[in-house]
Amino acid sequence: MNHPALKDLLYHLADDLLILGHRNAEWTGLGPILEEDIAFASMAQDKVGQSWALYKLLHDLGEPDPDQVAFRREAGAFRCCHLVELPIGAYEFSLMRHFLFDTALLLRFRALQSSSYVPLAQLARKFTGEVKYHDLHGRTWIKQLGNATVAARTRLQAALDEALPWALGVFEAPPREAEIIGEGLFTGEALLQAAWEERVRDILQKTQLALPDFSTITPAYGGRAGRHTEHLAPLLDEMSEVFRIEPDGEW
Amino acid sequence: MPTTSLDPRINRMALATDVTPSEKPPLDQFGTWEVFVQARDNKPPEHAGIVHAPDAEMAFLFAKEQYSRRGRGCVGLAVVPTDAVWVSAYVEGDQNAYDALPPAGPAAGASEAYVVFHLQKRGKQHQFAGMVEAADPPAAAHAARKTLGAEVPLNVWIAPAAAMHASDEEDRDFWTTLPEKKYRDATAYKTTDKLKAFQARQGG
Numbered sequence: 496m497n498h499p500a501l502k503d504l505l506y507h508l509a510d511d512l513l514i515l516g517h518r519n520a521e522w523t524g525l526g527p528i529l530e531e532d533i534a535f536a537s538m539a540q541d542k543v544g545q546s547w548a549l550y551k552l553l554h555d556l557g558e559p560d561p562d563q564v565a566f567r568r569e570a571g572a573f574r575c576c577h578l579v580e581l582p583i584g585a586y587e588f589s590l591m592r593h594f595l596f597d598t599a600l601l602l603r604f605r606a607l608q609s610s611s612y613v614p615l616a617q618l619a620r621k622f623t624g625e626v627k628y629h630d631l632h633g634r635t636w637i638k639q640l641g642n643a644t645v646a647a648r649t650r651l652q653a654a655l656d657e658a659l660p661w662a663l664g665v666f667e668a669p670p671r672e673a674e675i676i677g678e679g680l681f682t683g684e685a686l687l688q689a690a691w692e693e694r695v696r697d698i699l700q701k702t703q704l705a706l707p708d709f710s711t712i713t714p715a716y717g718g719r720a721g722r723h724t725e726h727l728a729p730l731l732d733e734m735s736e737v738f739r740i741e742p743d744g745e746w
Numbered sequence: 747m748p749t750t751s752l753d754p755r756i757n758r759m760a761l762a763t764d765v766t767p768s769e770k771p772p773l774d775q776f777g778t779w780e781v782f783v784q785a786r787d788n789k790p791p792e793h794a795g796i797v798h799a800p801d802a803e804m805a806f807l808f809a810k811e812q813y814s815r816r817g818r819g820c821v822g823l824a825v826v827p828t829d830a831v832w833v834s835a836y837v838e839g840d841q842n843a844y845d846a847l848p849p850a851g852p853a854a855g856a857s858e859a860y861v862v863f864h865l866q867k868r869g870k871q872h873q874f875a876g877m878v879e880a881a882d883p884p885a886a887a888h889a890a891r892k893t894l895g896a897e898v899p900l901n902v903w904i905a906p907a908a909a910m911h912a913s914d915e916e917d918r919d920f921w922t923t924l925p926e927k928k929y930r931d932a933t934a935y936k937t938t939d940k941l942k943a944f945q946a947r948q949g950g
Contacts, residue, residue: 528776530797530808537811544927624919628810635803 500671501612502556503574504680507669507719508603509549510575513565514727515596516542517734521583538593538629545622552614566735567742570728574669576718578661580727584654587640591654594633595662598698599691601630606687611679634698641702652704659707663688663714670720779805780831780905781813782863782874784822790874791824793863793903802827802911810920816930820921824912826861826905832883834902838868842898844891853881859907860886864899872903 519539526532550561558564578596583589604626607619640647666688669675676683692709699706717723738744751757776798784791794813799805805825814820835846843865857879863872875894880886883904890902913920928934 528798530799530812533815534808534811537815540927540930541923544923621922624917624922627917628920632807635807639800639804 498556500669500674500678501680502553502558503669503671503719504675505549505553505556505615506574507576509546509553509564510573511579511596511665512542512549512600513546514573514575514730515579515592516540516546517730518579518581518583519589519593522586522589527586534632535589535593538632541625541629545625548618548622552618555614562738566738568731570723570731571721573723573727573731574719574721575723575727576661576664576667577715577724578658578664580718580724580730581661582726585650587650587654588657590633590636590640591651591658592662593629594637594698595658595695596665597626597629597633598694599662599665599687601626602687602690602694603681606682609679610681615680637698637704638701641699641704648703655699655704655707659709660712661715663709663712664716664718666691667714667716667719776800778828779809779825780828781805781809782824782826783813783820784874785817785819787821791822792874793872796828797825799825806911806913814921814924816927817924819925821918822913824910826910830905830909832887832904834887834904836901838900840898841900842895843900843902844887844895847887847891848884850888851884853885855881857881860890861905861907861910862886862890862894863903863905864894864897865901865903866897866899868900872901875899875902877907 516539519535519542522532523536523539524532526535546565547561550558550564553564554560559567578592581588581592601623604619604623608616608623610616610619637651640651642648666684668684672683675681696706777800778796779799779802780796781794782791783794794809797805797808797812799808802825805827806823809825810823814823834843837843837846858881860878860880860883862875862878864875865872875897876890878886878889878893880889883906886904887902890904
């Protein structure tokens with residue numbers, strides 16, 4: 496089946512999840528405390544698992560199998576947003592990115608539960624619970640640190656200000672979005688962004704962090720068109736290093 | 747001092763005995779929380795271990811991935827601060843921990859709900875046994891003896907229900923995908939089988 500708009504939709508989400516899953520996994524063994532290290536690594540693994548399930552749907556639509564798609568594409572063939580490509584930075588940045596991304600992810604999965612593409616709707620229903628925990632994790636930390644010491648709040652505010660333009664890039668509309676919305680595959684990025692802004696605002700209002708004026712921020716677009724930051728290619732090199740040694744290996 | 751032995755136990759015998767212990771500095775870490783996991787609807791919640799956390803919400807976050815990130819299933823999770831748990835004396839064999847309770851004191855104060863956990867067998871975990879209403883933990887133990895004492899536990903934990911932070915019924919979907927995460931179990935990789943097959947190929 497050749498359905499370019501549907502494939503776009505699936506690739507955007509799957510690539511976001513794979514790349515952020517890989518990025519967040521870079522904290523394994525380095526987390527701020529043991530318990531958080533395990534939680535963060537575990538959620539990173541969930542994201543890679545979700546990306547695998549989406550690549551599987553793409554495979555059913557005639558794309559190469561998930562391993563090929565994940566490990567053998569050049570950076571220009573990826574459709575992830577820039578937010579997920581950025582290096583992990585200090586923990587507060589990774590935490591803020593996780594909070595901003597997963598807030599959108601939860602809303603996206605909830606919306607996708609009523610997708611007209613039944614396999615996608617089923618998958619969204621299956622993964623919503625997993626992402627509900629990711630969302631709870633992100634906002635609980637933000638509430639905790641956003642009401643903590645001056646040092647914590649200062650660092651968190653800087654991370655928020657740094658991450659926001661990139662976070663808005665999550666909602667870059669794909670080229671064939673009219674078709675996606677028209678066929679009921681997904682409700683669209685603009686609606687999602689509006690819901691996301693409201694939810695992020697609600698959560699930040701329960702902290703001492705300064706509320707952003709989303710309308711004054713220039714979103715980092717380009718990822719959905721295959722234009723990426725300089726950080727994606729080295730990530731892909733590292734991620735596929737073992738795969739390339741033995742492409743037919745079974746693990 | 748010249749080394750007289752490589753055995754630290756021998757060397758310790760010569761330690762100075764007139765040392766006054768210095769005051770222990772306060773702990774530079776979070777408090778601990780006891781974690782209870784319910785694996786299935788027809789099984790009671792069971793003690794799984796502890797986490798360090800600054801408050802109940804964070805303890806819950808950590809406990810979820812610490813103690814329910816792999817396994818056949820999970821339908822609920824609860825945390826309670828360690829210092830909120832009242833612990834009975836331990837007994838052995840076929841003795842009943844409830845028989846070792848000190849006599850009940852005079853009833854005082856308003857009553858509240860307590861959660862009761864029993865240890866039925868050494869080496870196993872404390873399991874949820876039931877709830878009681880009482881004015882304080884020792885009184886709760888006596889109340890539990892009347893309603894739950896037939897279980898003959900080796901040890902009893904009692905915690906105020908108000909101190910427990912538990913998952914909501916609507917959060918059961920946190921664990922929908924848990925049974926599928928076999929890649930978190932070393933056994934799922936069947937390394938022994940693969941190694942044997944490899945050795946067979948090398949040999950043949």
